Amino acid sequence: MKFVSTREQAPAVSLSAAIAAGLAPDGGLYVPEIMPAPRQLQAGDSLAATATTLLAPFFAGDMLEAELGAICESAFDFPAPLLPLATPGDHVLELFHGPTAAFKDFGARFLARCLTRLRGEGGRPLTILVATSGDTGAAVAAAFHRQPGLRVIVLYPDGRVSPRQAHQLGCFGDNVSALRVAGSFDDCQALVKRALGDVELQAQAPLSSANSISLGRLLPQTSYYAHAALGHFAATGQALNFVIPTGNLGNAMAAILARALGVPLGRIVLATNANRVLPDYFGGGDYAPQPSVATLANAMDVGAPSNFERLRWLYRGDDVALRADFISTSVNDATIREVIARRFRDHGETFCPHTATAVKVLEDLRAGGEGGDWAVAATAHPAKFESVVEPLIGQAVQVPQALQELLERPAHAEPVPARYEVLRERVLGG
Template sequence: MNFISTRNPSPAATLSQAIAAGLAPDGGLYVPERMPPARELQAGADLAETAAALLQPFFAGDGLEGELPAICREAFDFPAPLVPLATPGDHVLELFHGPTAAFKDFGARFLAACLARLRRDAVAPLTILVATSGDTGAAVAAAFHRQPGLRVVVLYPDGRVSPRQAHQLGCFGDNVAALRVAGSFDDCQALVKRALNDADLQARAPLSSANSISLGRLLPQTSYYADAALRHHAATGRALNFVVPTGNLGNALAAILARALGVPLGRIVLATNANAVLPDYFGGGDYAPRASVATLANAMDVGAPSNFERLRWLYRGDDAQLRAAFTAHGVDDAVIREVIARRFRDHGEVFCPHTATAVKVLEDLRAQGEGGDWAVAATAHPAKFESVVEPLIGRALEVPPALAALLARPARADPIPADYAALQERLLA
């Protein structure tokens, strides 16, 4: 299968070429030349086996095709359990059991496994450049840490990630550098996109991306939705609906792609924080990117969701059809706090601020009479947001062992302005 740009002018690329490049030469995002047809799918023995079967059509004919089962086995060596909530029919898909306690671990480890194979014989080092609003950077750093021939440069908005997130971003060292940018996530993302499209810079210091703009990040994220939905369907005979907290739209798009491939997924509803670009669009307004605002659910503080290009491509640019297919709902900080406190008080359930947005949206759907079986995508362990969650629930949170090990390491992040010349200088140093 070949891959093309969402903006069309770029020539088609193989999967390996698209993964290695990160971004298409014309600035667009890589998408399949055509979507594989929906298939009858069955859950594998484990997540890795399900992933290999689900993703096989995208790897068909590529040099990585024979490596796909091993890549999945290497990347998906931790669980993604579907856990019932207090309300009958409601579940949470826990995506935070990886090494950095966030769902980004799935895609980052898959991408690292692909690139390690693609660059076995490479001479020049490759820099993985990544913008993060909180969790992506740590997952990428952990996945690529000490990988030969690869270095990682992480950009994050200074003061706009949680203290534990910031510590994770700067605690790796070796081939990983963390830069705290005087600006927003959108500023970080714009710097990364500009660098990836800078032919002169690429010639002097080869770059690739590990944001959800990368196919190597996006495609594997379909796997945990498929595994959960297929197992649920096998046990109950019913499709599983999802509420997905989303910022850059990668995690939600992964669920949408999984359904298109034949996974028994029902409705997919988007939850956001006070950044209202998606709720405004799906409510009937124009798609109008804007400056992001800082919230408690900082990983969703995105004012220009990159993967909206892919979503529009999937629906052939038909805004009416796209709006008919999905709804998006915003949840502000006051409601996020209320949900975290109330669900712990009433049910003993503990959620991170991002997961709490989806829980609130599901509560509202139920109040409106929505039936069926639903799952909330739990994107991060609440212990990553102890400064928000602990005061609301009145007790300390147990820190997962892998996260505790990272927090025990010294951390360093260098400050830079939101200025392209400053980033160029760092990348060429």
Template sequence: MRFVSTRGTAPAVDIDSALASGLAPDGGLYVPETIPAAPAIDPSEGLARTAATLLAPYFEGSRIAEALPAICDDAFDFPAPLQALAADTFVLELFHGPTAAFKDFGARFLARALEALRRPDDPEVTILVATSGDTGAAVAAAFHRRPGFRVVILYPDGRVSPRQAHGLGCWGDNVRALRVAGTFDDCQRLVKQALGDTALRNEIALGSANSISLGRLLPQAAYYAQAALQFQRDHGERLNFVIPTGNLGNATACWLARRMGLPIGDIVLACNANDVLPRYFDGADYRPAETRATLANAMDVGAPSNFERLRHAHADDAALRQAMRAASVDDAQILATIERTDRELGYVPCPHTATAIDTLHHLRGAGDTRPWAVVATAHAAKFETVVEPRIGRLIAPPPALADCLARPAHADPLPADYDALRAVLRP
């Protein structure tokens, strides 16, 4: 299979080249030239086998095609359970990995795939990642002490939770965290500048682990396929999804699974007060905006990268607006939803998951009785300063997160300036 740039001026490449480079030479994002139909999948064989089967068409001709099942066994070795929350309401829990966030799936797959692609004489690769809170920790955990790789994480100083910040800076060894004096969009801009800097790439090997990377995006389709197939087998109908959304990678993966033919119904994007996507899906022009800081900080994105992939895949704006919807949830609604969900359902969501629960609450109020799953993207314990005051008790961190918090952490300051980042990256 060949992969092309969303901007149309870079040559088509194979999956191995797309994974290694991250961003296309023309600044676009790689997408499959054609989207294949999903092969036959038996969900009873487990998530790792679902992932390997679903991804196999994309890796035809790859040097790691034969290793794909083993890579998936390693990357998908923790569950993504679909739990009943109320009548016809479910929660797809994606936070059972080593950093208690959904990003663990894609980050671990990418790390293992890039490691399998390495040749003995390849230079060290610098994995450059911008994070609004969770991506960086997942990438750090996935690449930590992995020979042949170093990781440089950029995050917006003061705009992630204290535990998220600790999880970004607690690794050491081949992982370096940089706290940027700016927003996530500044961090993302700096990463894209570096990836597009030909002179820099002649000096060092650069790769990306943001959702602009196909190695992050493609594997995320697997847990949607698994949940949808299990639900159809057990209930005989399609499952609809409400997905907390920032940079649009997780939602794009769900759309991709549906486009491949998996039994997925409607897709609704739950955004925080950064409402670029809700305004667009309501009919306004797409206009990136200055990022606003919210309680659901991992979704504080004013220029979601994967919008470019979705727009490329649809004939026009009308077709894209038919593919999904979006809603905006402010901080007051997030807090009220955390409290109400704990009190009424005995379930404690993180602030991001709360945006999806609130969005579904309004769908139910409008008379939608179909089966829906809200996507739980992170463990509530990562946001204890927001959640614990609302529910009136402490939340114990899961063991892997507790282990991270027990280690010392450090991050270096960096201005939101490309020359400063370039100086850090150069040998």
């Protein structure tokens, strides 16, 4: 299978080339030249086995094809349980049981294992650039830490991530550098995209991306949606609908792709924080990126969702059909706080701010008479947001062992301005 750019101004490439590049030379995002036909998929397999089957058509004919099973077995060695919530028919898909307690661990570990195989031995190091609004950077740092031939530069908006997120981003060292940027996530993302498109820089220091703009991050994230939906359908005969908290649209795009591949997945509703670019578009307005707004659900503080290009590609630019298929709802900080406090008080359920955003959207759907079986994607462990969650629930949140080990390490991040010349210098500085 070949992969092309969403902007249609770059040549088709192999999957390995698309994964290694991160971003297409015309600035677009890589997508399959032709989407695989929907297939009959089976429940009962492990998450790794489900991933291998689901992703096989994308790897067909590629140099990584024979390695796919081993990549999935190594990357997906932690669970993604689908658990019931207090309301009958409501569930939570817990995606935070990986080494950095966030859903980004799935895609980051898969990508790292692909790139390690593609790099082989010798040659110039490949620099992975990653802009993060909270969780991506730590997941990428953990996945690539001490991997030979690879180095990572993480950019995050100074003061706009939680204290524990910031500690994770700076606690690795070795081949991982953390830059705390005087700006927003959108500033960080713009710097990364400019570097990836800098032909002169790429000639001196090969670059790739580990953001959700990377095909190697996006494709594996389809797997946990497929695994959960297939298991639920086998047990109940019902398609599972999802409410997904989203910022850059990568996690939601993975669910949308899974459905297009034949997974028995029903409606997909997009939950956002006070950043309203997606709700305004799906409500009938123009797609109009805006400066991002800082919120409690900081990993969703995105004003220019990159994966919107992929979503429009999937719908062939048909805005009418696209708007007809999705709802996107915005939830403000005061409501996020209220949901966290109330759900713990009434049901003993503890959510991070991002998951609470999706829970509120599901509550509103139910209040409006929505039936069927639904799941909320729980994107991060609440212990990563203790400064928000603990005062609202009145007690400490137990910290997972893997997260505790990271928090016990020393951490350092270099303060930098949001200027491209500074990032370019860091890349060339080795």
